Amino acid sequence: MKFPRIYKLEEIAKMLQVEYVGQPEFPVKGMNEIHVVEDGDIVFVDHPKYYSKALDSAATIVLINKRVDCPEGKALLISDDPFRDFNALTTYFRPFQSASKSIMDTATIGKGTIIQPNVFVGNQVTIGENCLIHSNVAINNNCVIGNNVIIHSGTVLGGDAFYYSKRNGKWDKFLSGGRVIIEDDVEIGAGCTIDRGVTGDTTIREGSKLDNQIQVGHDTVIGKKCLIASQCGIAGCTVIEDEVTLWGQVGVISGITIGKGAVVHAQSGVSKSLPGGKTYFGSPAEEARKKMKELAAIKNMAENVKN
């Protein structure tokens, strides 16, 4: 998430009421989670185990709970609770705004776009031209939809990430300030749920087609011209490259990449990154050819068991 302008380190420190290490004027452009940080971003870390990962990341400002040595060309924000303060930044820069009616005035809706009855379009939503948003769809705050997009009834864009941290014996929520981006010519079936990014964006690229009841987790990217069949579940922070086909009820865990043009058979469970251009099957998923050989071997073995 980029901030609306470049802030000075001392401004952010004052906002959070924390001390800092670095030049007061040090530029702060945004905030992000460790896996998507860029130059100018704040990242947070609250466990010594991850200190060096955060300090060595592309982020140039580290919100941390110990006064460590500050790497060259970077800055520190010293907090007794980086998790709480990172959430505070999200609340400051992307506060949840409730809605007083079904289509908010702060939404921008392009020419030729049809919005059917009982649709919710939240604050600062952008919808392009010639889209068709079917009845009972919910498009939550800050979602961005391109041109020629079709979204079927009951689908929800921009729910919060399923992301908690166990603190003091309970699950504390990591607030979601990211967005959902649906590019041109995408079609999304009925009853899908596409979560917003935590600090980044959940993105479905141009020309991809999703069937009904598909789950897409926070910060996940689905490439161009993919086909995703009904009831697939794709966890957060995953990359599905272009022209991938997932058949029905496939599950994909978080943080992995499925390579360009891969095909995954129905009900498979993808538990690790898969190279593109191949066909996969099984739970856990493996190359289909190999999996089929296993199934044949099992069948053969069972037939040879004495009864």
Add this chain to the structure above:
Amino acid sequence: MKFPRIYKLEEIAKMLQVEYVGQPEFPVKGMNEIHVVEDGDIVFVDHPKYYSKALDSAATIVLINKRVDCPEGKALLISDDPFRDFNALTTYFRPFQSASKSIMDTATIGKGTIIQPNVFVGNQVTIGENCLIHSNVAINNNCVIGNNVIIHSGTVLGGDAFYYSKRNGKWDKFLSGGRVIIEDDVEIGAGCTIDRGVTGDTTIREGSKLDNQIQVGHDTVIGKKCLIASQCGIAGCTVIEDEVTLWGQVGVISGITIGKGAVVHAQSGVSKSLPGGKTYFGSPAEEARKKMKELAAIKNMAENVKN
């Protein structure tokens, strides 16, 4: 899909601006996909590989991209793009009509039927008597619902088929002009999605009961008095015969038949037609007895592996 009246071949040819082979007065009664065509129907074909299948089908009018020999008693419509022109016919005979309010005036709702708040009832929808349509349901254009039907909150009837053709490197949508037919005494749980047929109907027959979050694809038929448990996904063009039981999270691929009275255990994946009257399990699904034997053989083998 039957047309509202019988058309003459020359009328259709003029509408599509294409040439034709056959008598100008040759009767055209409707249009259908190859797997559901009947006498009087237009079918389309655009690949030489499938020419003879289309020409030999029950359809009496073939929308085709080559001037081939016309079979006896049939007619041809010669198009440079049969896919585009078939879609043009769907748009002509079953155009998408947007809705100006939640319950359209063109809908017919029977005596004693209760429609709860936030329900969408689209154009030309028919709902019978003594139904209960719970809140936040979406019943899209042209759906037909019988008597004594209960539909729970959040369910969507009549989303489009998930049906595309790769043309010029992108996924072109095959338009859906078919309907959803829900017969008497059916109950459908919350959060289900039942797609409309492409040219035919998606049908759920009398007395069947569906649990929550079930997906039913286009042109599929679910027989009488079936029980389908939560989160099952049934692809398009499939036939589930009468009195079939599918337990939770079962997946069924397209184009197959599950025979009368079959029982499929939870999480199974049905990848081929299954004879009725038996019990199945596994992904891919096999007779449960056989599958259980395989599981026992695997367990036995693993226990005998040296550690």
Add this chain to the structure above:
Amino acid sequence: MKFPRIYKLEEIAKMLQVEYVGQPEFPVKGMNEIHVVEDGDIVFVDHPKYYSKALDSAATIVLINKRVDCPEGKALLISDDPFRDFNALTTYFRPFQSASKSIMDTATIGKGTIIQPNVFVGNQVTIGENCLIHSNVAINNNCVIGNNVIIHSGTVLGGDAFYYSKRNGKWDKFLSGGRVIIEDDVEIGAGCTIDRGVTGDTTIREGSKLDNQIQVGHDTVIGKKCLIASQCGIAGCTVIEDEVTLWGQVGVISGITIGKGAVVHAQSGVSKSLPGGKTYFGSPAEEARKKMKELAAIKNMAENVKN
């Protein structure tokens, strides 16, 4: 389900127009299904196979279709159709009440709670303080929600149980008169469906977090501080104890218990009760360690098969 006051046996008998065995003044406090009955409850039984189970249960009033010996300290209601009459009691004490608008006046909504557009809040619903109910949620009659609860778009609370009895060749519906109880600090994702209890309550205890598209069946209890990932399906009458983690697309059958702190890997199918504190995998689910050994043995066997 407790009745609004203590009834006399003869009052109930008169209401149902059935005969009774016992003191006319015998106290009747409520009604429940066999698995949740308490002292003062009516239970029903209509098959000789289950007579002794019903007569020996904690229920003190048995609605039965034969004049059997009445156990000491209990009473009988003699009906020619106990199923029909049990449904009649549900209809009497918890009738379905239709709604005239999206937020019913009989609902109680606490201070600081935000209800977004297109939400349905049914009759006699209670929502606590500082909750956030996102757009297009359906909260059906009699649901009870605590404080600081977040419910995401499209979720449905209080659909009916998926519960039928085959009578005269068709599926007769067992009416649902129970409730959904969501305790404090629970978060429920988008597109979930949580069914009401049949006579008891479906309960999600304090601090549990549910992701999107989760199904929770009737009368199921989810303990405190559980994490349930997307697309899990939990059948009815099941107990998930505190601090259980279910990863994505797990299925859990009805009537079992998953013990405290258990972790179940993605896509597993839980078909029997599982002791707490351990990690499970597979369909059917077993201890993950054991299952991994099986997978390794299969792989090894397949590699040794001659090609």
